[in-house]
Amino acid sequence: MPTDVIKAKNYLLSLGIHGEIPMGSERMEMRKRQLSGQQEAVAGVTVTAPAQQGQAGQGQRASNACCFCWCCCCSCSCLTVRNEDREERNRRASCDVKAEGTTDCEESPKPTVDEVRLWGQSFDKLMLCPAGRSAFRQFLRTEFSEENMLFWLACEEFSKETNKSAIEEKARLIYEDYISILSPKEVSLDSRVREVINRNMLEPTSHTFDDAQLQIYTLMQRDSYPRFINSPVYKTLLKSVSEQSPES
Structure with missing residues (x-):
């Protein structure tokens, strides 16, 4: 009887282990996906914001540029001086x-x-x-x-x-x-x-x-x-x- 109980416990334990592994894998996978989604969201904010700022800055500088000035950061001060x-x-x-x-x-x-x-x-x-x-x-x-x-x-x-x-x-x-x-x-x-x-x-x-x-x-x-x-x-x-x- 004790032997049978031990075997049963081992059997149940083995079933429990084998049953929890997929559950743990699914949780880990979901966790990874969540972390990945958060990282992508953060990365998207981090990358997009400078890109948008860069584009806005370029647009602003381009609007200030002129055919007499090679640089776009002087707001055409050289043209004003000329x-x-x-x-x-x-x-x-x-x-x-x-x-x-x-x-x-x-x-x-x-x-x-x-x-x-x-x-x-x-x-x-x-x-x-x-x-x-x-x-x-x-x-x-x-x-x-x-x-x-x-x-x-x-x-x-x-x-x-x-x-x-x-x-x-x-x-x-x-x-x-x-x-x-x-x-x-x-x-x-x-x-x-x-x-x-x-x-x-x-x-x-x-x-x-x-x-x-x-x-x-x-x-x-x-x-x-x-x-x-x-x-x-x-x-x-x-x-x-x-x-x-x-x-x-």
Whole structure:
């Protein structure tokens, strides 16, 4: 009997063991799945959040980037500085031209009928007269070639400069505004003249742009001046001063 009881207990124990193993395996498997699910959830939060932040950051930086800036972290501060620098240069150039008294057509003295008639006879006489330059510049503006007159005026003012530091600064401004291929006000010069300017810019003097100024002067004389004389701008002005002249 004891032997049978022992056998029965062993048998039941063996059954209990064999029965609990699958149950333990299922619990372990469920536990593993739960832990795995929690780890995936945590990992998802951990990975997704930086990814979303990265994408948001990239989107924000991309919106601040521009074609002038390779880095996306400066919020285009470089462009702002360049714009401010460009505005400052334009302001200085404008002041330089105003010294000539020909920035705006309205600032020039009213021409006489004799002066206007002389403009039609000679381009040199036109350019020697402030009112003539003003009227001609107004015409060039309609042809989108006003930069030729602006460059010529800037060179006239530049050639009078004697201070070395001022010469270097003004030479740089003129180069950036009218010679550089990146400037919207670039004037049309041949390769020979450009090479001369590039050499002169190493040690600029008041004669750095002499060849370029002469070439633009000749261009305006041969190309724009004949059209100006035959334009309504000139004819209307001549008629107006003729009617207001005491002689008429």
